[in-house]
Amino acid sequence: MAEQQRRPTLMDVARAAGVSRALVSIVMRGAPGAAESTRQKVLEAARELGYRPDSRARLLRSSRTRLLGLSFFSAHPFHAEIVDAAYAEATARGYEIALSAVAHGRPETRAIESLLDVGSEALIMISPTLSSQELERYARQVPVVSLLRNDVGDLVDSVSSDDHAGIRIAVDHLAGLGHRSIVHVDGGTAVSADQRRAAFRTEMERHGLEAKIIPGGPTEEDGLTASRSLRADLPSAVVAFNDRSALGLIEGFRADGLKIPDDVSVLGYDDSQFARLSYMQLSSISQDAPLLAATAVKQAVDRVEGAKEPAHVVRTPHLVVRKTTAPPRTT
Amino acid sequence: MAEQQRRPTLMDVARAAGVSRALVSIVMRGAPGAAESTRQKVLEAARELGYRPDSRARLLRSSRTRLLGLSFFSAHPFHAEIVDAAYAEATARGYEIALSAVAHGRPETRAIESLLDVGSEALIMISPTLSSQELERYARQVPVVSLLRNDVGDLVDSVSSDDHAGIRIAVDHLAGLGHRSIVHVDGGTAVSADQRRAAFRTEMERHGLEAKIIPGGPTEEDGLTASRSLRADLPSAVVAFNDRSALGLIEGFRADGLKIPDDVSVLGYDDSQFARLSYMQLSSISQDAPLLAATAVKQAVDRVEGAKEPAHVVRTPHLVVRKTTAPPRTT
DNA sequence: TAGTTTCACTAGAACGATCTAGACACCCAC
DNA sequence: GTGGGTGTCTAGATCGTTCTAGTGAAACTA
Incomplete structure (x- = not known):
C-alpha cells in the first residue's frame, strides 16, 4: 500500500x-x-x-540551530508540567525544544549526549543528578542551565527555588497557626532534600521549637511509610518533602482514622496537580513551575545570545493555603 | 568563561x-x-x-536513520509509563527514539511534523486524536502506528487493547461477586470512551442487568463529579473509565462517609501507578502498558524493515484484583 | 605465470539545507 | 555618460557524515 x-x-x-x-x-x-x-x-x-x-540539513548547515535541549525524568509527573511551560516559552522566543527523557535503563548522560548530537545550542536539565564536575564538563561545550537545583558549580547556570525560604514560609505558617509539635518528613536522597532538612532545623530553632525529622522520600509510598512511624507519637503538623509524599501521609493518617486537618495538619511542597485536586485541597509551598521553566528558557537563550557569565537565579516560593492545614486541636 | x-x-x-x-x-x-x-x-x-x-549529519546522509518518532501527551501521566517502555524496546532493537510532546498550545500535528522533520522512519502515536483521514495522510509518507486506539483506517497500524473484552472482564468480575446494580462512569469524549460505553451496555444485557451509565471523563475531577450524582441512588459497584476517574470516585464516596469496598465496589481501568499505590490498592483492568509499548515498537520496526501491510494488533487486557472490589453488602 | 578473489583502504559524490560572494538590472546624482 | 548605490537573484562552497566506486597489494586458483 x-x-x-x-x-x-x-x-x-x-x-x-x-x-x-x-x-x-x-x-x-x-x-x-x-x-x-x-x-x-x-x-x-x-x-x-x-x-x-528538512531539519537535519537545516541544523547541520546553519551556525544557529535555535534548538534548546531539555532533559526530564519520565517517571516524575512534576517534570511534565515544566516541559509544557518550557515549550511555550521557547516558542515565544523563537526557539525549538529537543526533548530527551531519562528513563529506566537510560541514564542522564545518554539523554544529554543525544541532545548535544542533534545540535542543541544549550541544555536545560530538570533536577540533574550528575555531579557538578560532570555538569561543568558539558558546560564547556554549551551553556547548561540546571533547573530546580543550584549546587552546580560556577560554570553552570541555575534557576531554582529558594528551599530555605520555602521551608521558612512553611514553618512560619504552621507555627503561626499555633502548632508547636511539627515534624518534617524529609526527601531522603532526592535533590534538594538536604537543603530542606537543614532549613527545617534552623527555622524550627528560630521559633524555639524542637526540629523533629523523619526519613522519607519523594513518592507516595515514602509518605505512607512515614505516617506509620509517626503513629506512636503524633505531631500536630507535618511538613512533607513534596506533594506526593504528603498524599501518602494523608492516606496513611486517614487509614488510622485521623482527620485532616483536625487531628494533623499536612503541608505539601511543589503545588503540583495533585495538590490542586478538589478532593485533596492540599496546602502546599508553590515553586511556580511554569515561571521557573520560563526563567530557565530565558536564561538559556540569554547565554546563547551572548551573556558571558552564568547566572544563578533564585526565586522565592510562596504559600498556597488550602484545606489540609489549620490551627491545632485545642485539647 | x-x-x-x-x-x-x-x-x-x-x-x-x-x-x-x-x-x-x-x-x-x-x-x-x-x-x-x-x-x-x-x-x-x-x-x-x-x-x-554528529547525528544531524549522520541522519541526513544515511538512507536509514533508525529513528522512531514517538508523540505523547505531556499532561497524561499514563503516557510516561509508555515512553519509558518504548525506549527500552527500541534500544533493544537497535533503534533510537525521537520524542515530541503534545502540550498546551502545541497541537498534535506540530509534534508530528517535527518528528518527521528530523527523519523519523516511523511514527508511534499514543492515543492520537487526529481523524483517520489525517492519520492516513501521514501514513502515506511513513509507517504510522497508533497506540491505544484502533479506529484509524486501513493504512495505519494499530496496537490496542480489546476494550470490549476489558469491559466484559470487568462486568463478569463484578457480576460474579454477586453485584446486580452496576454503574459505568464513562470517559466522555476521551479516546476509547465510546467503545467501552457500548461494551458495557451489551455485557450488562448479557447478564440480564440494567446498564446504567453516568457521564464522566478521564480525570480525577470527573470521577469526583460523578460520585456526587450517584449519591442519590447508590449502586453496589462502579466501573470507572480509568484509574484517575476511579480515584476521584473513591475520594468522593469516602467524603460521603462510604466505605470501599464495603458500601461500593470500585473498579478502575489502566492499572496505572496510581492503582498500585499501596494505600489505594485499586482493583483495575490492566492493559499492560509496557507490553503494548513494546508491541508498538516491534510493529513500527517490522513495517520499516519491510512488512507491507499494516497490522492491527489487539491485546486482551486482564483483571488485577486488589482491595476496592468485593461482594456486595448482604443487607 | 596469469587470472581471479579477497582484503584494507581511499577519493569524491551525495544528503538538503545555508551562506558567501558576486552578477545583473535599474535608478539616481553629478 | 559615468560611477555608485540598491534591490533581486544565482552559482558554488560548505556543514559532517555515509555511500559508491575503485585502487593496490596480497593470497589463492588453475
Missing part, C-alpha cells in the same frame, strides 16, 4: 517556481532579499508540493 | 589516526572493512579527542 514517496526538497520547490534553491531558502526563512511577487510565487509552489524544510 | 570549543569531527579523528574519513566512519559504525589493528588505532584517537558522531 502506502507508496513511500520522496519528500520534496528545496530543489523541487525551486524547479516548480522557476527560481534558484538559494532564493527558496531565503523565502522559507523569511529572510530579506526577495521581491514580494516572487516570494508569493515560491510560497505557493511550496504549499502546492507540501514542502517542509 | 566556558570557551565554546568546536566539536571534533570525523576529519579530526582521521587526521589524528592518519587514515581517511571513510575509514573512521567504517570503524565508528562498526561496519566490516577495517583491520583490527587500525580499528583499535582509530578508536583510540576518537576516545582521545572525545569524538561523538
